[in-house]
Amino acid sequence: MATIALIWELGSDYGHIGRFLPIALELKARGHRPVMILRDISRADEMLGRHGIEYLQAPLWLPPVQGLPAPINFTESLFLFGFLQPAGLLSVLRAWRALLALLKPDLLIFDHAPTALLASRGLGLPRLVTGNSFAVPPRRTPLPLYEWWNPKAGAPQRELDCEERLLRNANHALSALGAPPMTCVADLYDAEVTHITGAPELDVYGPRDAACYVGAINALDQGVEPRWPAGPARRVFAYLKPRYMHFDAVVTALARLDASVLVFAPGLARQNMLRLQAANLAFSTEPLRMRSVREQVEMAVCHAGGMVDVMLQAGRPVFLLPMQMEQTMTSRRVDELGCGLFHIAQQGPRELEKGLKRVFSTPAYAEHALAYQQRNANFTQAFAMERMIGSCEALLANAAR
Secondary structure (H helix, E strand, C coil): CCEEEEEECCCCCCHHHHHHHHHHHHHHHCCCEEEEEECCCCCHHHHHHHHCCEEEECCCCCCCCCCCCCCCEHHHHHHHHCCCCHHHHHHHHHHHHHHHHHHCCCEEEEECCHHHHHHHCCCCCCEEEEECHHHCCCCCCCCCECCCCCCCCCCHHHHHHHHHHHHHHHHHHHHHHCCCCCCCHHHHHCCCEEEECCCHHHCCCCCCCHHHECCCCCCCCCCECCCCCCCCCCEEEEECCCCCCCHHHHHHHHHCCCCEEEEECCCCCHHHHHHHCECCEEEECCCECHHHHHHHCCEEEECCCCHHHHHHCCCCCEEECCCCHHHHHHHHHHHHHCCEEECCCCCCHHHHHHHHHHHHHCHHHHHHHHHHHHHCCCCCHHHHHHHHHHHHHHHHHHHHC
């Protein structure tokens, strides 16, 4: 039996746990001991407890970093998570190493976990890097810009300066640990295996080596069956964050559609549910079984996270409400493909409703989504799991020699 650490460090919400869960269950079924090391354990027992999956709290950089401009690439984003201060970075690295020493894993799997990756350099443990395309930046120097659509986004000297500063700080900490230095920031993602859980067409940085892609992995069969409100035959699903600045406006716009609408908004106060529900719009207080949801809807509304993969795999168009840079990048790709539209939060609620109605009433979006599904039919979850588990077993076998 091998102990396998599945590590998630950056990002919010629970898509990373949802991606890890099928992997962990399959590893456990094969006699291994999967242990998740998670950024956020607030719902871990709810999601993992009944499956008997162990979990631990990840060491994290907590102090807010003030005074920096908005990041233009992933290198600058790392400055917000400890890479700006060598002494603090070293503290987090030592905590990671202490945790790994206690756990004694035989294999490390990283999903959006750059500090953990840095801490594991030189330990001699096999490493598998995975995650969506944003979480696995291309191996370029400097790392690519976020706003690839903006001709004014580039700042060559700033990009080089940030590359050099992060490299200097990281190597200072690595030297203190007696670990091998990096020659560029992209070396952070050195690993025996890299699997991007997505398709090339949705890569936020643009397509790269086709062998990297395995297709999306999601916990499609967790949750309850959807219960749709009575009303029109057409169905729309929305996964919304109550903190979204136009939350009331989008729910009101959804209720105006000639559709039966089901909304999952985790954390929404009951009084707000009662205030916003309508004859054709209901809220689910529990996570839903997404395999059933995507088979029953004609379109979905979400914030451009993992739900995009879930819906486009089923050929369903999407209306997207990005709340941060990664989601904006994904939204741009979806818009390019013609599989949906997106609404930037700075735009007014009136434009939001127009975009929502346009995706709902224009057949071309559904046609493009079906075409995407057909082009990417080989990227099934079964294929992704076969690649992922096969790589894990191969790495364990090589390490045992």
